[in-house]
Amino acid sequence: MARYFTDEHEWIDVEGDTATVGITDYAQEQLGDIVFVELPDVGAQLAKGKDAAVVESVKAASDVYAPISGEVIEANDALDDDPALVNSNPEEEGWFFKLTIADKAELDGLMDAKAYKSFCDEL
C-alpha cells in the first residue's frame, strides 16, 4: 500500500485499484473543531480537482476536492455520528471516502510523506 499527499492537504492510500481519501493532520489542525463532514454519495463519479466533500467547523465550511478521478464505493458513515474523528484521528479512522481509481497516471506528481512534510514546513 502506498500513501500519497496533495497540496490541498489530502492523503490517499492506494491499494490495488481502490483509494482511500482523507484530510491530513495539518489540515484538521488548521480547521479547528470539525462539526460536520458532507460526504459524496456512493456511486458518485468524482473528477480530479472538483468538489468531493465539505468539511465544516463552527464558523467555516471548506470544500474538499477529489485528488484523483473515480467512482465512490464507500463513504465513512462513522463521521456522521462522530465528526470529531477527523480531529482525533484524521489519517486513519477519520477517512472520508473510498473510490475506484479511474486513471493511475493521476497519482503521478503527488507527494510522498517526506515531501508533504517539507511542503507543510514551508507554509
Added chain:
Amino acid sequence: MRYLPLTPTDRSTMLATIGADSVDALFADVPAEAQLDGPIHGLPHHASEMAVEKHMRRLAQRNLAAGDAAFFLGAGAYRHHVPATVDHIIQRGEFLTAYTPYQPEIAQGTLQMLFEFQTQVARLYGCAVANASMYDGSTACWEAVAMAARVTRRNRVVLSGALHPHYAEVVRTMAKFTADTIADAPPAFQARPDDDGLIARIDKETSCVVVQYPDILGRLPDLERIAEAAHAEGALLVVVNTEPVALGALKSPGECGADIVVGEGQSIGVGLQFGGPYLGLFAVRDPKHVRQMPGRLCGETQDAEGKRGFVLTLSTREQHIRREKATSNICTNSGLCALAFSVHMTLLGEKGLRQLALENHRLACLAAERLAKVPGVAVLNESFFNEFTVTLGRDARDVVRRLADRGVLAGVSLGRLYPQASALAEGLLVAVTETTTEEDIDTLCAALTEILA
C-alpha cells in the same frame, strides 16, 4: 432634532480631536459633483413629535380599521384577538432594540425564546425541527421548493391549483430564474379539492408537490393520500398552511406525512398590519434534512461552567459563511414577530389553542349556515375550518366594493385574487374568527340580501 445628542460644542471638540476643520472635510472622498449643497430642495424640514403624530393619525383615519366594521377577510391574513400582554412584551427594549444574537453570552433572552419558538412550531406542525422563522408564508413556500430541489436533485415542481395565488406567483417568479419547471393547474371551483388531478401530475422528475391545507378556497385536501403518492415517486410533500389556528383542530401536516411544512404565522400574535411584517414558519419532519434548511437555527448547548445555554448553530448553511454556496441568501428572520407568536402561543397553551380553534370553527359553521339562506348565495365547500367560499351569482368584486361603502368588509373576492379566471369571478372568500360576532354575521347577511335582491 430630538434624536441627535451632540451639541455644537461637542462637534467642534470632536473635530479638533480628529484633526479636521469641518464636517465637510470628513466627506472629502465624495467627489464634489456628487455633493449636495445643502438639505435636498423641496423636502420638508424637521418636525415636532406632536406634528408627526398628527400627520400619521390623519393618514390612519383614512383607513377603515377591521375593528370598526363587520369584517370577514382572510385569504392568508386573519384577524384574531391578540392579548395585551403580547404587545407589552415585544415592546420591552431588551427585545425590541436587540440585534441578531451573535454574542450569545448577552443574548440568552432572544436565544431561549427562539428555542422555545422553534419547539412550539415543530409541535404544531408535527415536525422534528423548525427554524427561527422566515420573512412570511409566501417566501417560506419558495424556500421550501428550493430546498426540495436540493434534497431530491430534481427540478420539477407540482403546485396545487388551490395554493394561494400570490404564493404560487412568488414560486413562479423565482422559478423563472432557477430553471425549475412548474407543473401548474388552474384552480378548480369545486366542493372538494382536486386531489386526484394533483396526484396525476406527480412523476419521477418531480422534486416536490406543494399543497395548501386548508386550501385557498378553505377546503381540506387529503394530505395522507397525496403524501403517499408523492413518496411513491421519490418526491417530497410540501404543505403550506396560512392559518395556524386551524392546526388546533386539524391533524398536523407532519402527522399526515408532509416532509416540509411551511406557513404564515401571522394569526398568532402578529396582527393584520396591512400585510407585513408577518412571520414565515418553516419545519421539516425528518431531522436528516436539517442541513438543507434555509434560515437561522437556534440550538441548545452549555457554557464554560456547564450551565445550559443557547446559540445560533449550523451557520455554515448561511450566506455569511457560505456566500454563493449558501442554502439561501436570507440574512434576517422575523424575530420580533416570532416573539409575538411565541408569547401568544404560551398564553394559549394547548388548551387555549384548541378552544380558540373550536370557537373559530363553530362561528364559521354558523356563518355558512346563515349565508346559505341568503337568496342568491351558495356555499361551495364540503369541508372547511374558519374560511369558506360562497358564490354570489354575480361578480363578487363589485359586491365587495358596494358592501365596503356600507361599512361591511365582506371578504376577499376571488376576482381580486384570480383576475384572469373569469370562472371564479362570482366567488367570495369568507373568513370567520373568534373576533366575529353573531351580530356581524347577521349584518353581512342582511347587507348581502339587499344587494343581491
Added chain:
Amino acid sequence: MNAPNASGWKPGTPVTVDHAMDGPPTVTGNRALMLEEPLIFEIGNSETTGVDFSSPPPEGEGLPNRLGGFERSEPINLPGLSEPETVRHYTRLSRQNYAIDLGLFPLGSCTMKHNPRLNEKVARLPGFADCHPLAPIQTVQGALGVIHELSEWLKALTGMPAVAMSPKAGAHGELCGILAIRAALEARGDVRKVVLCPESAHGTNPATAAFAGYEVEDIPANADGRVDFEALEARLGPDIAAVMITNPNTCGLFERDFKRIADAVHAAGGLVYCDGANFNAIVGRVRPGDLGVDAMHINLHKTFSTPHGGGGPGSGPVVFSEALAPFAPLPFVEKLDDGSFHLVEEETAQEHHASTFGRMTAFHGQMGMFTRALAYILSHGADGLKQVAEDAVLNANYILRSLEDVLAAPFAHSGHCMHEALFGDEGFGGGLSTLDLAKGLIDEGFHPMTMYFPLVVHGAMLVEPTETESKASLDQFIAALRSVAERAKAGDETLKSAPHYAPRRRLDETQAARKPVLAWQDPPATSSAPAGTPSRSERGGR
C-alpha cells in the same frame, strides 16, 4: 493624542479583586437581579391557559363539524402559562439581552441606532395595525398614502425615479434588484452569466447573485480598502451582467471611483447594483442616483431607525433607475390624478406594467416598518437627515482617531472614514484574538463590534457608533475599548475566559453544531421510563 474624555466622564470604581462577583453559592442559582429562567416546557402544562373566551367554550357532541374527517386526535403538547407567569417568564428572559436601550451597540454595518418610541406609537394606530392587506382599495387610502409618501421620500433622497416597496428585508431587496437586472438584460436578448462582487462584500451579495442563477467572481481591492478600478475595468466584458458594490463600503470608506466604475460598467453593457446597507452615512448629503446606480436596496432598520427586534423583521425597499423601473415587481402603489391611490396588482398590471419580473411576496411589504420609517423621516426632515449622516460620520471618525494609537487601523492612512471605523488584531499578545477582545468588552458592559468582517482585514473589528450616541457615551466606550485593547496587546490571560460577568460564560458552539439539539424533548413520563433517565436536552444542559 488629544484628551479622549474632555467631557469629564469618570468611570466607576474599577473592580480590582479577582472574582469580585463570587460570593457564596445560592440555592436557586440566581444572583440577585441576575435571574435564571427555565423553559416554558419545564414550567407550563397543557391544562393551563392565559386566555379566556367570552362565551363558554363549546364542548361535547352535537357541535357542527365540517372538518371533513381530518380532526386532530393526537395532543399537540403545547405548554400554557397563566398571564402573570407569562409576563414574568418573558420579562426575565428579556433581562438576559443586551440592547440599544441599555447602551452603545457598535455593530459595524448593522447600524444600531436609537429606535424612537413615536415610531412604535404610530405603527399601532388601528388604521394601520388593524387593516387587512386585501381590504377594498377605497377603505385603505391612508395605508396606501403612507406607502406612497415614503416612496416619494426614498426616491427624493436617493435621486432615483422608481422604487419597489415589497421586499421584506435587505437581502430580499438585493434579490429584487438582481432579478430586475436579469429581467432587463433578458428583455434585450442579452444573456450574461457573471456578477462581480468585491471580496469585502457582505455574504448576502454573492448568495443573492447565485440564488438568481449567476456565477460570482471577486473584484480585488486596492491597498486603500477600495475597489481596484483598473482590475475591475479589465474584467468587464459581454459576460458581465452586473457589479454589486456597497457604498460606503464595508471597510467604512466611500468608493471614490464609484461614478467611474458605473460609467465603465454601463459602457460594457452591464448594470450597477449598489448595496445600500450603509446609506445612513450619506443620506441627505449624497444621492446614489447621481453616481450611476441602477438599483439599490435601503435597509429601513439601518438608515431609518426601525427596530432590529432581535434579528428582524427588516424591510428592504429597492430604488431603480429608468432602465430598470419597468421591470419592478408587483404590487406597487400609484397616485391617480384625482389624488386617490391605486394598487397595481396582477389584475391591472397587464395594461401598463407588462414587463414586471413578477412578485416577491404575498402582500405589499413591511407596512409596519413603513409607518415607523416615515415617522422617523418626517421627524428629521431633509435638514435633520443630513445632520444624521454628518453626526454618524463624525462619531465614527472620533472613535477612529481616539483609538488608532492602540489598535491597528489598516486604512486610517487613506483618510477619514465614513460611518464606521475598522480595526485589526495586529499586535495582540499571548495568542489572544479579536474574539477574546470582544468578550472582554462584554464584561465592560458593551456589546462587541462586528468581528471578522470584512474578510479583507485580519481579525477585523468594525465599529459603528451611529449618530444617536452622545459624546459622553462615546468617551466611555473609547475608554473601555482602549483598556481591553491594551490588555489584549499585553497578552492578558483573563481575556481568554471572558466574559466573566455576563449571564453565561462562553458557550460551546462546537457541541451545538456536532450534536444539534434544535427542539425541546420532554423527559419520558416516569411511568414508562426508568427513573432518572435524562431527556436529550437535559443531557446537554447539565
